[in-house]
Amino acid sequence: QKEVEQNSGPLSVPEGAIASLNCTYSDRGSQSFFWYRQYSGKSPELIMSIYSNGDKEDGRFTAQLNKASQYVSLLIRDSQPSDSATYLCAVKYNFNKFYFGSGTKLNVKP
């Protein structure tokens, strides 16, 4: 059974701080990694994708992947109250199999 683990939170950070969200996965055969944001009552929206070890930056978001440690993280710089949502980590294996973590709820306090 492939597993994707996330701390359910809530993670509370003050406005303007860096929010750090973490995800671990169980299978070394994982190919691609994704972070989705889900606002309450809405469907998930893609934030970042990462495939290679290292960092990938997109605006205020940075995804970090460490395949040796089976660890992927998402950093949100200058956090805003509008970033308050649940963040889902997803891992893709072969043959279109995806596994989602249960999500980390982020609260950014004004």
Next chain:
Amino acid sequence: GAVVSQHPSWVICKSGTSVKIECRSLDFQATTMFWYRQFPKQSLMLMATSNEGSKATYEQGVEKDKFLINHASLTLSTLTVTSAHPEDSSFYICSAGGTSGFGTQYFGPGTRLLVL
């Protein structure tokens, strides 16, 4: 980015009726679509994976005769909840993609089903 639509966004029906939900990829061809269900304050639960022109693959515990999935074209997949009951009330979300490139999934906006 890729756009996925769902219709209807909201449906209320009486117990025992069937409800059809459409999922369309608007600007790309999706050989694979996924159907998820999400109950309040719970995580996404994958129900089935549908491939264009073939039978859907259902996850363990999902009744294939109750949740009929058809993927007749590269841009359209449908989920029919047959003989719906109140316990089927949920948020149903489709996604498309997952095959080209590194396999990003793009989600539709979801359909909220309430069975009375």
